[in-house]
Amino acid sequence: MYYAHSTPSINKTDWQTLEGHLKTVGQLAAERADRFGAGPWGEAAGLLHDLGKYTAPFQRRLEGLPERVDHSTAGAHVAIEKYSQLGHLLAYLIAGHHAGLANGRDIGERTPLQNRLEADLPPLDPAWQQEIALPRNLLPPAHFQQRRDRAFFQYAFLARMLFSCLVDADFVDTEAFYATHEKGVPHARGGGPPLGILRDALDQRLATFKADSDVNRLRGEILFHVRAQAELPPGRFSLTVPTGGGKTLASLAFALDHAIAHGMDRVIYVIPFTSIVEQNAAVFRDALGEYGAAAVLEHHSAFDADNQRDRHSIDKLRRDSENWDAPIIVTTAVQFFESLFAAKTSRCRKLHNIAGSVVILDEAQTMPLPLLRPSVAALDELALNYRTSVVLCTATQPALAETDDPKRSFIGGLRNLKELAPDPQHLYRQLERVTVRHIRTLDDDELHDELLKTEQVLCIVNNRRHARALFESIVDQSGAYHLTTSMCAVHRRQVLAEIRAVLESGAPCRVVSTSLIEAGVDVDFPRVLRAEAGLDSIAQAAGRCNREGKRRAADSEVAIFATANEDWAPPPELKQFAQVTREVLRQHGDDPLSLEAIDAYFRQLYWQQGSKQLDRHDLLKLVEDGRLDGLPFETLEQKFRMIENTQRAVIIPFDDTARNALRKLAHAEGVGGIARELQPYTVQVPRQGFAALERVGAIAAVEPDKFGDQFMKLVNEDLYDDWLGLNWSDPTFRSGESNIW
Known part of the structure; x- marks a missing residue:
């Protein structure tokens, strides 16, 4: 008898048999891989992953002898022998199901797959062939569409998705065995209210909103139109709604309707900043009433399994965070995209639950330029082959569509991008609330005077040192406030609550802030000063001016300025964004936030960056050059960093x-x-x-x-x-x- 896991029992009566573990993991992995039509691949991976435990050295290890045994590589060998070339794809995930996906060849820190396959291993007992029946043939899933320009990227993506199925199945079965042994029952996992119940709860909340103003009537029209598109086939969508148009709840309503219409499993809301993850998760919980707490799972750095030193601290929330087993996930762009290029088991476990989901990218324009091409390739692959609908949700839509017009096409971008909003151009005119103009270059004294011209004004600058110096110059004035990431989030919330109360009272309120206030913060100023930046950042700043539409656009100014003091110069990448903005303003100075201006800004920005700068580490080329036996999984994880951890x-x-x-x-x-x-x-x-x-x-x-x-x-x-x-x-x-x- 061969065993997979042991207990303190000497007679082995309650040990987990290897046959039972392999068959259960094979079944669980197949169920997960069925989400994207690759059930037999999942089954094969599950049956082979611990094949190296059919050896005398490993069984002695279970009995307590301190032997080091590689029990993962044997299954990789069998996969290659059994399934010819495509078996090599299985070999990566089988060999890496504990340590993580390694490179195929030697260009990383971990031992590459090639070296592991050449190492001497203990012989397998032939008993495995009587106990385990492998699927006969493995072919790419029938519905998979291939792109010739990134065929090996697609293979690597499939391997990572299958890896997710395997490591989650292996972890869940192992966890269930030990939990049952220790407590008599397995740990609770997943669940949550069905999507239909959540939609009903959201409908009840939306029914309480009153069309008692022009803006609220327009929000209602947007919501109705967007929800009417839910029957469209899954694919790639844009939702272009100006600030104040109610796109947060409209996108959630569409996602629930669309998921129910097409038998999808969850909604994943991807947000640029942690502070807004918390804010939007709270909005969703509130909108879903009594079901909100059970339905909405936040997942960002504070929840990351890699950051937890104590493996005994796993509660249900933590378990659900590990594999995103919840109806609504609210996460950061860093967590989402870095997971799609990850190699570690903890980061990859959730990936199979992205398949068959509606993914909403809030503020989609914030994807970092140096990783834009691989990020867009991953989104496109999800939509192409993993039953995922991707929604780019923003007021400033990035030009990421791949079209037949070479002058307007983002090569390698999103094909057949469908707009969900009703006539975005018309919406922009209806929700136009501000006048935007470039005033001039200002030194610190002139900027100080501009702040004193208006009793209620927000000034946004590009670095903390400038914000501090500017605040200190007006600190003796009534209603002076300062916002910066040097404050903890609780402190910022308190300051923002005070700012809102002062604004509402009509008293003087002069706020100096870094760009953090642009990230969905609900404040309403009659005038906003914005240091030169990208046009999308200026549009975000404009969302803090006349936000409630209570003033005329002519009386609500967003004034762009350049800084004369070189000490406050932005970093080089922000300088380039500002330079492109200046070029666009020469052509669209009379209406800098129009859809035409925003489109011109992104096209000019992408053109100036060039293909190389939109994939700074040449990750897509690295994958294609590696081919099947040299897929660079570990290197991709190391180089795909949306935020450098400094x-x-x-x-x-x-x-x-x-x-x-x-x-x-x-x-x-x-x-x-x-x-x-x-x-x-x-x-x-x-x-x-x-x-x-x-x-x-x-x-x-x-x-x-x-x-x-x-x-x-x-x-x-x-x-x-x-x-x-x-x-x-x-x-x-x-x-x-x-x-x-």
């Missing part, structure tokens, strides 16, 4: 909630819930600033013996200012090179 989190003991959560760590066995509590109290600090704080003892690890440096707390609270947030560049401790406020 910052560290510092926890601010801002209030009693934060202090209590920090105290809980002293007695905590698991930290998943505490980490989520502390997330809104963190400030991300550049590594040089973090090192400076650490060097002078301004920060310290909480419970380092248990958690290492996972929880770094600010202990010198004098460095956190009620107006400015955390100062990691104070002259009393900074080194000469760390002045990066």
Whole structure:
């Protein structure tokens, strides 16, 4: 008898048999792969993944002997022998089902698949052939459409999707075995209200909205029109609605209708920023009434399995986050796209649950340019072969459609992109609320004077140092406020609540902010000043001006300015965005936010970047050049980084909630819930600033013996200012090179 997993029992009566484990994992993986028509592939992967346990050395290991045994590569060998060339695709995921997907050849850190296949392995007991019956043939799923320009990208994508099916099935079966052994029942997983019940709940909430103004009537018309498109076949969609048009709930309503109409399983809402993930998740929970809490799963960095040191802290929320087994997922673009190019098991486990879903990309224009081509290729592949509908949802639609017109086509982009909104051009005119103009170049004194011209004004600049200096120049004025990512999220929310109350009262309110306020923050100013930036950023800034439409557009100004002080110059990539904006303004200066201007901006930006700069690491070429036996999975994971990890989190003991959560760590066995509590109290600090704080003892690890440096707390609270947030560049401790406020 061969076994897969052991217990402390010496007589082995309650050990898990290897035959039972392989067959169960094969069945579970097949069910997951059936979502995209690849059930036999999933079954084969599941049956072969632990084949190396049919060896005497591994069985001795289960009995307690300290032998190191490679039990993964044997199944990869059999896959290649059994299924000729396409078996090589299975070999990647079988060999990597614990350590992660390796490169096919030697260009990474992990041992490449090629070397593992050449290594000596213990012989398999022929008993496996009597116990395990493999599928006879494996062919690409019948409905798969191939693109000649990225055929091996498609193979790599299929391998990663199958890898997701395998590692999730293996984990779930292993978890169920041990949970049943220890507690008598497996852990609860998944579930949540059916999509039909969620749609009914949303309908009840939408029915309470009143068409008591022109804007609300227009929102109702948009909602009705968008929902009427739900019967369209799954595919690629755009939803182009100006700020204030109600696109958040309209997109959710469409997604639920569309998913129900086509037998899809979930809605995945992808948002650029963590703060807006929390905000939109709250909006969805509220809109879904009593079902919201059970239906909506947030997943961002605070929930990431890779960040948890204690494997015993798995609760149901954490388990559902591991494989996105919930009806509505609200996640960040970083979490979503980096998972699509991941190699680690923890990041890949959720991928099969993206298939057969409606994916809404909120603020789709924010996809980073250096990774734009591979990101769009992944979206297109989801729509092409994985029963996924992709919705680009934004007021400033990026020009990502691949068309037959070479002058207007994004090569390798989204074919047959269908617009869901009713006549976006007409909507833009109906929801036009501001006048946009470029005023001139301003030095700091002139910018100070501009802030004092209007009693209620928002000024958005491109870096924290400029925001701080500008705020300090007006701090003695009534109603002066400052917003920056140097403040923790809870602090920012408090300041924003005060700002909204002051605006509503009509009292003076002068706010200086970094671009964080553009990310869906609900404020309404009569005038907005915006430092030169990309036209999409300016459109976002304009969404904070006359947001409620209570003033005439002529009385609501968005003034663009250039900064005379070189100290406040934006980084090079933002300079390029600003330069393209200036060029577009020469042609569209009378209406800079029109759909024509936005389209011209993105086309000009993409043209200036060139194909190489839209795939800075040449990832698509790397995959095609690798071919089937050299797919660079590990390298893709290393190079596909939407945000370079150059910052560290510092926890601010801002209030009693934060202090209590920090105290809980002293007695905590698991930290998943505490980490989520502390997330809104963190400030991300550049590594040089973090090192400076650490060097002078301004920060310290909480419970380092248990958690290492996972929880770094600010202990010198004098460095956190009620107006400015955390100062990691104070002259009393900074080194000469760390002045990066």
